[in-house]
Structure formats: structure tokens, C-alpha cells
Amino acid sequence: MEAIRVRAQANKDVIADGATIDDYEVGLVVPAIENGTLNRSAALLMQAGFNSRKAAIQAVSSTNATFTNSRQFKRWLTSNEVFNLAIRFDWPTPETSTLWWKFVEEYQPASESTWNLVSEYIPVVWLSEYIPQPGSFVKIINHATGRTQVLRSDGEKVGLLQLRYDLIKTGIYYSVIAGNIDYLDVKFWGAGNDPFKDSNS
Secondary structure: OHHHHHHHHHHOOEEEOOEEHHHOOOOOHHHHHHHOOOOHHHHHHHHOOOOOHHHHHHHHHHOOOOOOOHHHHHHHHOOHHHHHHHOOOOOOOHHHHHHHHHHHHHOOOOOOOOOEEEEEEEEEEEOOOOOOOOOOEEEEEOOOOOOOEEEOOOOOEEEEEOOOEOOOOOEEEEEEEOOOOOEEEEEEEEOOOOOOOEOOO
16 A cells, blocks of 8 residues: 555656645555554554554543654653653553553654655566566565565566665565566665665675
8 A cells, every 4th residue: 555655656646637646645544554543643653662552542632642753753752741641650541551651661763764765777587487568566575595586466476686685674665667678667765775775785
């Protein structure tokens, strides 16, 4: 779902009546599915590592929290209001007070990184039985050893890149067979400095 969203943004795909995906609120879809709530602040709290959905919703509701990014979340988490509620040892709920303090103790904030879109045309060698079609989506992946592999949508290996790339895990790669089928048009959306770095360099 994130790959579809990023691709639609990068290509400025028209959805209907001239509208693009930027005209819709889609940033909550994946957190809502992962965490079981449409409350953005509660979803962010659970993504940060707090493992009780009911208590996360109670925590943000009782403080009228409306944070939508990591900076706002950290400001809320370290606020006097949250501290004063937590030291009563019955918040967010009596059953989850201990869980809350364990979360606060172990919480490690994510780095303040700005995500960018980076594109690259990468040479590919296809397996002899595979007939590549320009515009088809494929996936690039690394196994324990060897060159970076190319998989088609059903997960079957259909080719190899000419090198092994250090694929960054904190971002999204999406790959399309280019008009020149000897290349992949690969885009990376994330915070890595060099998302197409050769592992031998």
C-alpha cells in the first residue's frame, strides 16, 4: 500500500476528475490497518512501541493529543501533563501503568530524517526463460550472498542485477522494467544517503 501511494505521488497519477493522490488523506491508511485505530495520534504511539491499543487510545484521548509526526509526539511524551498523569500510577489505565513506564524507559526516538525520492536506471540480466515486458513491476531483494535478485509479482526469480546493492531497509524501493528492457527504472523513497550503493564500494 505504501509503494502504491509513493508511486502515485512520484508519477502524479490522476485518480478522478483531475485529482491526484495528494488531494486525499492517505497517510493514515497503513497505520490504521497495522494498529486497529483511525486515531492518528494513538497509531503513532503504538508504532513507537506502546503495545496496548486500548491504553494508547485512552492516553491520547485523555490529553486531547493531536500529534501527527515524531517531533510533536516527543513533545507530547515529555510534557508536564503526561508526566503528572503517569506518576499517579493509574494512567493510561490502572492495568497498563506499568506497561507505560516500561515503554517510556525503553523508548528510543527515531532519527529526524527527511525522506527524499531518488531514481536510478540499473542494468539487469534476465533469466533465459523470462520475457520482460516494459512497464511491468518487479521487486529487488538480497539474499545471504550473491548479486541482488529481481523477482516478479508472484515472488519468482526472473533476473539479477549486475551488482549486489546495499538495499536500505528504512525506505521503499519500487522497480519497473524500463523501455530499454536491459534496465530497471528503480525509485527509492526514504532517508538513506546512497540507496543505490554497491556493497563492494
